[in-house]
Amino acid sequence: MTDKPSKTSDTPSPDSPDDAGANERPTINPPFDLEAFARAASSPSDQPGATSDAPTNRPPAPHWDPEFGPEARTARISLTSEVEQERARALSGRKPVRTVTSSVLSIANARASSSPHVAPVDPAAGGPGEAASSIEAAVRDAIGESSPPEITERTIDDPVAEMRERFSLGDYTGALEMSELILAEDPDHVDATECGENCRTVLENMYAARLGPLERVPTVLVPRAQMRWLSMDHRAGFVLSLIDGSSSVDMILDVSGMPKLDALRILHELVQQKIVSFR
Amino acid sequence: MDKVIGIDLGTTNSCVAIVENGIPTVIPNRGGYKTTPSMVAVTEAGKRLVGHIAKRQAITNAENTVYAAKRLIGRKWNSPQVKNSVATSSYRIVQGPHNDVRIVLREKEYSVPEVSAMVLQEMKLIAEDYLGAEVGKAVITVPAYFNDNQRQATKDAGEIAGLDVIRIINEPTAAALSYGFGKNVEKTIAVYDFGGGTFDISILEIGSSGVFKVIATAGDTFLGGEDVDARVIDWLVQGFREEHGMDLRQDRMALQRLKDAAEKAKCELSTVRETEVNLPFIISSGRNEALHLQRTIDRQTLEGLSNDLVERTIDICRQTLADARLEKEDIEEVLLVGGMTRMPKIQLAVAEFFEREPCKGVHPDESVALGAGIQGSALVGDKHDMVLLDVTPHALGIMTQGGYFEELIPQNTTVPTHRTKIFTTSRDNQTAVKIVVMQGESERAEEDELLGEFILTGLRRAQKGTVEIEVNFEINADGIVSVHAKDLETSKEQSIEVTASSGLTRDEIRDMMEGAKDYMVERRTTEEFEAAKQEAERFVGEIERLLPQVEQIVAASDFGRDAIDKARSIVTKARSAIAKRDIATVKGEIEGLSRTHRMFKGVVAKTH
Numbered sequence: 087m088t089d090k091p092s093k094t095s096d097t098p099s100p101d102s103p104d105d106a107g108a109n110e111r112p113t114i115n116p117p118f119d120l121e122a123f124a125r126a127a128s129s130p131s132d133q134p135g136a137t138s139d140a141p142t143n144r145p146p147a148p149h150w151d152p153e154f155g156p157e158a159r160t161a162r163i164s165l166t167s168e169v170e171q172e173r174a175r176a177l178s179g180r181k182p183v184r185t186v187t188s189s190v191l192s193i194a195n196a197r198a199s200s201s202p203h204v205a206p207v208d209p210a211a212g213g214p215g216e217a218a219s220s221i222e223a224a225v226r227d228a229i230g231e232s233s234p235p236e237i238t239e240r241t242i243d244d245p246v247a248e249m250r251e252r253f254s255l256g257d258y259t260g261a262l263e264m265s266e267l268i269l270a271e272d273p274d275h276v277d278a279t280e281c282g283e284n285c286r287t288v289l290e291n292m293y294a295a296r297l298g299p300l301e302r303v304p305t306v307l308v309p310r311a312q313m314r315w316l317s318m319d320h321r322a323g324f325v326l327s328l329i330d331g332s333s334s335v336d337m338i339l340d341v342s343g344m345p346k347l348d349a350l351r352i353l354h355e356l357v358q359q360k361i362v363s364f365r
Numbered sequence: 366m367d368k369v370i371g372i373d374l375g376t377t378n379s380c381v382a383i384v385e386n387g388i389p390t391v392i393p394n395r396g397g398y399k400t401t402p403s404m405v406a407v408t409e410a411g412k413r414l415v416g417h418i419a420k421r422q423a424i425t426n427a428e429n430t431v432y433a434a435k436r437l438i439g440r441k442w443n444s445p446q447v448k449n450s451v452a453t454s455s456y457r458i459v460q461g462p463h464n465d466v467r468i469v470l471r472e473k474e475y476s477v478p479e480v481s482a483m484v485l486q487e488m489k490l491i492a493e494d495y496l497g498a499e500v501g502k503a504v505i506t507v508p509a510y511f512n513d514n515q516r517q518a519t520k521d522a523g524e525i526a527g528l529d530v531i532r533i534i535n536e537p538t539a540a541a542l543s544y545g546f547g548k549n550v551e552k553t554i555a556v557y558d559f560g561g562g563t564f565d566i567s568i569l570e571i572g573s574s575g576v577f578k579v580i581a582t583a584g585d586t587f588l589g590g591e592d593v594d595a596r597v598i599d600w601l602v603q604g605f606r607e608e609h610g611m612d613l614r615q616d617r618m619a620l621q622r623l624k625d626a627a628e629k630a631k632c633e634l635s636t637v638r639e640t641e642v643n644l645p646f647i648i649s650s651g652r653n654e655a656l657h658l659q660r661t662i663d664r665q666t667l668e669g670l671s672n673d674l675v676e677r678t679i680d681i682c683r684q685t686l687a688d689a690r691l692e693k694e695d696i697e698e699v700l701l702v703g704g705m706t707r708m709p710k711i712q713l714a715v716a717e718f719f720e721r722e723p724c725k726g727v728h729p730d731e732s733v734a735l736g737a738g739i740q741g742s743a744l745v746g747d748k749h750d751m752v753l754l755d756v757t758p759h760a761l762g763i764m765t766q767g768g769y770f771e772e773l774i775p776q777n778t779t780v781p782t783h784r785t786k787i788f789t790t791s792r793d794n795q796t797a798v799k800i801v802v803m804q805g806e807s808e809r810a811e812e813d814e815l816l817g818e819f820i821l822t823g824l825r826r827a828q829k830g831t832v833e834i835e836v837n838f839e840i841n842a843d844g845i846v847s848v849h850a851k852d853l854e855t856s857k858e859q860s861i862e863v864t865a866s867s868g869l870t871r872d873e874i875r876d877m878m879e880g881a882k883d884y885m886v887e888r889r890t891t892e893e894f895e896a897a898k899q900e901a902e903r904f905v906g907e908i909e910r911l912l913p914q915v916e917q918i919v920a921a922s923d924f925g926r927d928a929i930d931k932a933r934s935i936v937t938k939a940r941s942a943i944a945k946r947d948i949a950t951v952k953g954e955i956e957g958l959s960r961t962h963r964m965f966k967g968v969v970a971k972t973h
Binding site: 299301310313314316317318319320321322323324326327328332333337340341342343344345346 | 396408409425618644647648654657895902
């Protein structure tokens with residue numbers, strides 16, 4: 087903390103509170119791994135250096151931060167549930183990112199495109215955040231509600247190795263994203279195709295297990311008139327529109343017209359947020 | 366007595382009916398709806414969807430959802446209607462091996478009768494679920510203008526679906542049958558049929574002893590309720606664009622919701638003056654938030670949007686009456702058929718045109734299927750007073766010099782029948798004549814349907830008009846047309862047998878039947894398994910809920926441990942069988958699970 091570069095204090099975030107505690111928060115600047123950061127932020131005693139060593143200015147070129155590099159990150163991923171990772175990814179997708187050219191693969195970009203944003207809102211509480219998970223709350227604490235992180239990219243030297251590593255550590259969503267990025271550049275990549283399919287199967291089974299028997303019929307708990315006060319994206323809105331009180335989850339998956347995994351994930355989010363329930 | 370179902374195989378919706386204890390009844394589907402969308406889709410996972418479920422994903426899975434297959438059935442690849450469909454359909458239509466039409470779904474080609482068979486199979490299933498017994502026979506309706514090939518293709522579709530199609534009848538005739546059921550009417554009626562995808566107007570003469578003659582029929586196969594929906598969608602899209610500057614058409618999910626909402630609003634406006642279209646989160650704003658569509662539409666707006674479409678139907682009615690040389694006063698009753706006729710504006714337009722209030726006695730969605738059901742019941746029952754006579758749907762004849770059509774057997778002639786006519790050569794020293802067999806009503810042969818052709822050779826060289834050739838048309842009881850041409854001087858003759866063709870060979874139909882049967886077996890097995898699984902899972906859940914209590918209660922007894930172990934073993938077996946999708950074992954375990962559940966409940970109840 088004492089070695090904090092003077093640059094940081096010269097350029098404080100305009101929305102940051104200037105109390106002592108707030109000064110210890112990192113001004114989120116990349117290279118940035120939101121999940122690792124979120125974990126670090128939610129357990130500061132375990133990771134004392136995580137916040138203080140975070141750079142305060144955007145570096146000239148993306149590089150692996152030793153603290154948040156693959157090793158540190160993946161070691162923690164195995165302790166985090168897919169759902170928590172999804173939330174973190176959803177948050178990370180709120181900022182637009184630059185388009186990637188050449189062969190540099192962008193993690194931030196991948197997450198932004200593949201994460202349906204279904205942020206919870208409790209109308210009674212008057213805003214988002216009431217039903218948020220601890221990880222999400224920790225992230226918000228760390229970065230401040232009004233100054234969302236500036237997401238940038240980090241390069242990956244060996245995307246195939248990264249994909250395999252993520253898969254072996256049980257980060258199936260991450261591995262799937264990597265496989266999609268690889269396939270975007272090389273549609274015939276055998277390993278990426280296989281890994282992507284495996285990830286999809288595992289994730290589909292995982293969400294299906296959480297939803298319970300797919301013959302069950304979901305119902306919408308939120309009155310129609312109040313629906314527009316919820317916070318969700320149009321994809322979630324579409325899935326919600328398919329819930330008519332007589333169609334089973336299986337039928338909804340069939341008619342959604344979106345990949346099964348996406349539909350399952352959205353349905354799961356809707357159930358988690360108590361927008362949807364089962365009869 | 367065999368149960369015969371009547372099926373209205375519509376362009377957009379189908380309906381099935383039966384006569385039960387003398388009362389014609391429409392059979393609702395599993396969702397409780399009395400009509401089922403005539404839509405078939407194949408999902409990404411290869412699953413077949415038919416009916417409402419196919420309709421709900423029709424836009425998001427547009428390339429693999431077939432609608433309005435009826436516009437293509439029995440038609441040749443090069444027909445104008447097929448070309449029109451190729452240009453306007455979202456699914457792929459390709460040329461088949463017999464110059465027929467094929468539809469591509471998920472890279473697999475299906476013939477049109479095969480697709481229609483999937484809808485018919487669904488209607489058969491609906492009837493079987495309702496009756497609790499297998500259904501074998503059916504009467505299917507077709508538009509009055511369908512030619513022999515289209516009728517044969519519909520019959521083939523029935524056969525592929527596992528149905529014995531005992532009669533094909535005209536839709537307006539079926540509606541008239543439903544109207545005349547239990548009454549003794551002799552009238553000239555107009556059937557104004559404005560459905561989801563097509564418009565038809567037919568003038569019928571209902572005579573005594575079951576003669577229903579179609580005097581005239583016309584329509585537009587690309588005009589229906591969907592066009593009205595499209596106008597409402599346009600209106601909503603335009604309003605949204607003005608408000609938010611975004612085009613909802615660019616997003617398939619938004620478009621699917623719009624389509625459903627537009628249809629719903631249209632239907633509601635038949636009974637209420639205004640309705641709200643409320644579609645929250647319809648499209649992404651591009652800033653990680655979604656926009657909502659909320660608009661009120663009133664009846665006047667809807668009528669304004671669809672006015673020209675209604676006018677088009679009235680123009681067709683006017684033309685049809687003129688063609689049939691009938692006056693409005695000759696029409697003694699007007700029947701309204703098809704969902705669109707619920708629209709007050711249409712009822713008013715029809716009443717104004719025909720200068721009489723339309724009949725309210727027939728159900729717009731159900732009357733055609735009910736008529737088919739009535740006919741089916743009459744065909745297998747003792748009461749034959751309502752049995753329709755089999756008639757030729759179109760005139761039959763040959764092409765003569767100058768490209769004209771010479772009629773030999775007029776439209777609506779009861780079969781079997783035969784007619785003969787003498788023709789002469791049209792050129793000097795003509796030694797051969799080509800007999801071109803046609804079907805239709807147009808004087809111009811090119812506008813009629815070609816059924817077949819053959820050449821009679823070896824004619825005597827002579828001046829034109831001197832060699833006489835006798836042409837004989839014969840239609841037997843099975844509808845097979847034989848045409849003979851005979852040189853009266855030499856008695857040389859040639860003939861051709863014309864059988865209506867759907868464009869499929871017998872082998873193809875047989876293969877498709879096998880495929881349909883396999884699908885049914887698979888579907889029934891899946892349903893059976895799902896039912897058994899649900900029951901088993903319900904017991905397993907209950908047993909596991911009671912287990913800790915029972916364990917506690919019986920812990921002290923000698924037999925307690927044994928009973929608990931047995932219960933656990935049954936649960937494990939059931940779970941394993943469910944995981945392996947072993948239907949026989951799952952079903953076998955249900956009895957044991959039920960017994961265990963009863964026992965557990967008893968134990969718990971006794972201690973409380």
